[in-house]
Amino acid sequence: MVRLTVRELAATRGDERIFSGLSFALTAGEALLITGKNGSGKSTLIRTIAGLLPQDEGEIVVAQSGVAIPRPAEACHYLGHRNAMKRDLTVEENLVFWKGLMGDFAGGTGLGPDDAADALGLASLLHLPFGYLSAGQQRRMAMAKLLCAWRPIWLLDEPTAALDAQSERIFAGLMSTHRQKGGIVLAATHQSLGLEAAQALVMKGFEYAGSSL
Numbered sequence: 001m002v003r004l005t006v007r008e009l010a011a012t013r014g015d016e017r018i019f020s021g022l023s024f025a026l027t028a029g030e031a032l033l034i035t036g037k038n039g040s041g042k043s044t045l046i047r048t049i050a051g052l053l054p055q056d057e058g059e060i061v062v063a064q065s066g067v068a069i070p071r072p073a074e075a076c077h078y079l080g081h082r083n084a085m086k087r088d089l090t091v092e093e094n095l096v097f098w099k100g101l102m103g104d105f106a107g108g109t110g111l112g113p114d115d116a117a118d119a120l121g122l123a124s125l126l127h128l129p130f131g132y133l134s135a136g137q138q139r140r141m142a143m144a145k146l147l148c149a150w151r152p153i154w155l156l157d158e159p160t161a162a163l164d165a166q167s168e169r170i171f172a173g174l175m176s177t178h179r180q181k182g183g184i185v186l187a188a189t190h191q192s193l194g195l196e197a198a199q200a201l202v203m204k205g206f207e208y209a210g211s212s213l
């Protein structure tokens with residue numbers, strides 16, 4: 001069982017303190033929906049937990065079966081605004097790359113590229129260069145990356161931008177399945193993601209406020 005604990009976290013971009021004193025905890029199966037106006041710090045929080053930005057203060061602890069792991073970011077998948085796929089490689093080559101690079105974290109096994117693409121309804125596009133896909137198809141393939149390597153914590157920054165309604169439903173189902181397997185989902189968004197029974201965190205720039213839905 002995995003647990004993510006964030007205590008008194010503070011982060012700065014440039015000379016600007018974006019947030020401070022931010023605390024929450026999530027255990028296996030739970031989700032956190034992060035909202036707030038543009039520039040309020042949603043991406044900064046996600047990227048800090050992913051280990052891509054330094055934290056000024058506080059701590060980020062990921063424990064597996066009660067034991068804290070040395071590098072919390074290694075338990076995480078990060079899906080940022082960009083898809084992190086090479087346009088000239090085929091979809092399959094991109095997924096094989098990510099699967100090999102990330103490997104599986106303890107407690108789960110990733111899908112093969114075929115099955116991951118199939119889960120997003122795009123198995124027939126595996127042979128195409130990633131750059132040939134439409135914007136929505138590219139986003140769905142970036143989501144397939146989440147399935148290729150098992151990481152218990154999904155950090156999602158505006159995951160459903162560019163998706164049509166059917167794709168949103170598919171992704172809502174994938175997040176639900178991930179939680180049922182004992183995963184944790186943190187998602188920054190301006191849209192409804194279909195995340196049921198999620199905790200809520202409203203970013204307010206220099207202040208923040210949290211509450212349960």
Ligand SMILES: Nc1ncnc2c1ncn2[C@@H]1O[C@H](COP(=O)(O)OP(=O)(O)OP(=O)(O)O)[C@@H](O)[C@H]1O
Nearest residue numbers: 013014015018036037038039040041042043044045
């Ligand atoms: N490299 C940087 N140097 C200085 N300030 C930055 C840098 N990157 C971001 N910021 C600032 O940090 C603040 C928080 O940005 P962040 O991207 O976390 O907001 P957000 O809530 O995700 O916004 P959005 O809803 O527009 O995606 C903003 O005021 C932004 O201008």
